[in-house]
Amino acid sequence: MRIAIIGTGTAGVSILRELVKNKNFSKMHIDAYDSTKNIGQGIPFQNDSEQLLINLPAEQMSLNLDNKREFFNWYEHQSTFKYKHPEYLPRFLFGHYMKSFIQKYNEQFENIHLIEQQVQEVFIEAGIGQTNVIYNVCTSEEIGKCKKYDVVFLTIGTMSYHDPYQLKGKKGYIHTPYPTYNTLDEVDETERIAVVGTGLASLDVIRYVVSHHPNLPITMTSRKGQLPSVRGEMPEVHFEHLTPVQLNQLKKEHFGNAPLEKVIKLFLKDCARYDLPIKQLIERRVGNPIDDLTYDLNHPIELGKLQSLLENAKENLNWIWNSLSRKDQKRFLSEYSWVLKDNSNPMPPETARLLVDYIQSGQIEIKSGLENIEYDDKQFHFEFKDQQETKQQFDVVINATGSKTQLADLDEDDQLIINMENRQVIQAHPLGGIQILAETNQVISPRYGTLDNMYAIGQLTNGINQSRNGVTMIVKQAVNVVKHLTKNN
Ligand SMILES: Cc1cc2nc3c(=O)[nH]c(=O)nc-3n(C[C@H](O)[C@H](O)[C@H](O)COP(=O)(O)OP(=O)(O)OC[C@H]3O[C@@H](n4cnc5c(N)ncnc54)[C@H](O)[C@@H]3O)c2cc1C
Numbered sequence: 001m002r003i004a005i006i007g008t009g010t011a012g013v014s015i016l017r018e019l020v021k022n023k024n025f026s027k028m029h030i031d032a033y034d035s036t037k038n039i040g041q042g043i044p045f046q047n048d049s050e051q052l053l054i055n056l057p058a059e060q061m062s063l064n065l066d067n068k069r070e071f072f073n074w075y076e077h078q079s080t081f082k083y084k085h086p087e088y089l090p091r092f093l094f095g096h097y098m099k100s101f102i103q104k105y106n107e108q109f110e111n112i113h114l115i116e117q118q119v120q121e122v123f124i125e126a127g128i129g130q131t132n133v134i135y136n137v138c139t140s141e142e143i144g145k146c147k148k149y150d151v152v153f154l155t156i157g158t159m160s161y162h163d164p165y166q167l168k169g170k171k172g173y174i175h176t177p178y179p180t181y182n183t184l185d186e187v188d189e190t191e192r193i194a195v196v197g198t199g200l201a202s203l204d205v206i207r208y209v210v211s212h213h214p215n216l217p218i219t220m221t222s223r224k225g226q227l228p229s230v231r232g233e234m235p236e237v238h239f240e241h242l243t244p245v246q247l248n249q250l251k252k253e254h255f256g257n258a259p260l261e262k263v264i265k266l267f268l269k270d271c272a273r274y275d276l277p278i279k280q281l282i283e284r285r286v287g288n289p290i291d292d293l294t295y296d297l298n299h300p301i302e303l304g305k306l307q308s309l310l311e312n313a314k315e316n317l318n319w320i321w322n323s324l325s326r327k328d329q330k331r332f333l334s335e336y337s338w339v340l341k342d343n344s345n346p347m348p349p350e351t352a353r354l355l356v357d358y359i360q361s362g363q364i365e366i367k368s369g370l371e372n373i374e375y376d377d378k379q380f381h382f383e384f385k386d387q388q389e390t391k392q393q394f395d396v397v398i399n400a401t402g403s404k405t406q407l408a409d410l411d412e413d414d415q416l417i418i419n420m421e422n423r424q425v426i427q428a429h430p431l432g433g434i435q436i437l438a439e440t441n442q443v444i445s446p447r448y449g450t451l452d453n454m455y456a457i458g459q460l461t462n463g464i465n466q467s468r469n470g471v472t473m474i475v476k477q478a479v480n481v482v483k484h485l486t487k488n489n
Pocket residue numbers: 006007008009010011012033034035038039040041042043044045053054055056091117118119120155156157158201416457458459469470471472474
């Protein structure tokens with residue numbers, strides 16, 4: 001069986017780990033594609049500043065679902081990188097841990113080949129009138145050099161960054177903040193810097209930029225100006241009300257869908273079992289970053305419970321989300337998803353304390369109400385809503401607005417996806433990413449229907465896998481996908 005893995009970050013490495021364990025492994029010929037820079041590490045865990053931390057305790061993040069401490073044990077057994085407080089370790093270290101598997105397999109097994117090139121095209125070969133397909137994977141425009149496969153794993157990670165104010169290419173505009181230690185390469189000490197976006201990526205930038213640009217304050221800005229929450233003490237939780245059995249019953253009674261109101265009610269019943277003042281917690285923000293961060297730092301128990309319950313909801317979101325009608329999915333996105341967004345992927349408490357210090361000392365300023373940015377060949381003019389000082393000028397703008405979710409927004413930075421859509425291998429999901437079968441991650445082509453042996457995992461599937469992009473959720477999908485492949489072939 002000829003297998004291509006396109007992209008070797010968390011999803012690609014996890015697929016490889018599962019294939020190596022598979023009883024049919026010796027009959028497989030596996031090619032894993034990625035750039036030399038990212039191979040085995042992916043984007044979030046690439047080599048970067050050690051100030052960028054994994055957002056959960058190191059002992060809780062692992063590629064092994066049966067051993068949560070696998071990464072931490074790996075850390076303890078290596079001697080190159082040692083930290084005084086290893087509770088939250090740098091992200092690049094997780095990348096080295098991931099890469100250690102791919103390197104070991106590459107040395108150990110002759111049927112695994114690492115191809116250090118980006119894939120440009122994937123197209124389907126099927127004779128007219130035939131339904132069996134062969135996948136072609138190409139790293140150049142020369143069709144003769146494309147390789148043929150029976151199975152393709154599309155594990156290419158996130159789409160490129162948003163460019164909400166159309167500034168890409170302007171002098172002084174840094175379109176993507178990673179790796180942060182290159183972000184300031186061209187920036188002068190006296191230049192005024194603004195970071196656009198106040199989510200997790202902006203915190204990465206701030207952690208690095210503040211310590212390397214000490215002479216001028218940095219402005220962080222977005223429409224809401226709201227920072228992520230702070231990680232509390234997250235207990236293990238489980239649902240007794242929001243369960244597949246209950247949702248199957250609801251689906252029987254409501255034309256095949258579980259109504260959103262009833263799903264929320266079940267979730268609230270589970271929250272009540274943990275004695276959670278949910279309304280108070282989700283409405284806790286007052287809009288002042290210091291007060292909001294301090295509140296979170298001072299309420300680790302309540303907040304931890306909320307975060308655990310939301311995380312559990314996210315981990316189960318495949319069957320919850322895909323039980324809703326399209327109308328309810330849209331309603332969830334407009335009315336409820338902010339609760340998930342505001343309280344999941346929390347920052348480590350250490351980062352929160354650092355931010356409080358930076359804000360108090362005036363090293364960073366957080367401004368909400370960003371409405372527009374214009375460039376006049378010299379500097380960037382920021383317009384704010386309802387602020388006394390409605391316009392402000394900056395020399396350098398670092399984009400931390402996050403990645404695109406819709407195929408319709410893509411440009412040449414996502415050429416592989418654009419090409420695959422054009423070749424009718426993939427199609428857009430109306431709520432984001434591409435169409436896949438929720439249960440199996442099989443890609444649904446507009447021309448060939450559900451593709452037996454092409455699977456996609458990661459942010460590219462965000463319309464189906466709403467908010468399910470953390471390491472554990474990706475690994476779970478990889479395990480299921482390889483099980484499905486084995487059963488299917
Ligand atoms: C900044 C950031 C920090 C995060 N921190 C955490 C965290 O602390 N904990 C957590 O659980 N989750 C975190 N996440 C979520 C994270 O997205 C997932 O945990 C996970 O790393 C995603 O894995 P992936 O394999 O889908 O993507 P990636 O790990 O990015 O891997 C995708 C790979 O595909 C390659 N690729 C792309 N296009 C091509 C192509 N055309 N040809 C060949 N290769 C290609 C890329 O080079 C890359 O190596 C973070 C996300 C981001 C963006």
